[in-house]
Amino acid sequence: MADSTLSKISWTEFRPDQRRLVTGAALTGLGMLTAAAGVGVLVFELARAGRTWTGAWEVPPAELASRALHQAQSAAQSAAQAGREAWTSYQESPVSSR
Numbered sequence: 001m002a003d004s005t006l007s008k009i010s011w012t013e014f015r016p017d018q019r020r021l022v023t024g025a026a027l028t029g030l031g032m033l034t035a036a037a038g039v040g041v042l043v044f045e046l047a048r049a050g051r052t053w054t055g056a057w058e059v060p061p062a063e064l065a066s067r068a069l070h071q072a073q074s075a076a077q078s079a080a081q082a083g084r085e086a087w088t089s090y091q092e093s094p095v096s097s098r
Contacts, residue, residue, distance in 0.1 A: 054061050
């Protein structure tokens with residue numbers, strides 16, 4: 001079997017500059033912290049604007065959700081009752097024989 005290319009490479013010659021590695025890692029960390037701070041400010045402002053916007057509504061969001069839930073429950077009960085009535089009142093028509 002032939003030797004692979006990687007086994008022919010002298011890895012002892014691979015020596016990156018330690019100062020540049022440390023500088024790159026520090027800049028990457030600083031960038032991550034800056035990005036995290038930016039995301040925090042963004043989320044905070046969106047939450048504040050949302051609370052201000054919903055606070056100006058005449059009907060609070062919790063009451064709107066309660067109304068929608070009540071309407072859905074009423075619709076489900078009506079549909080179930082209609083289904084029961086249709087099932088119990090169904091009469092199979094006699095099959096005409098030829």
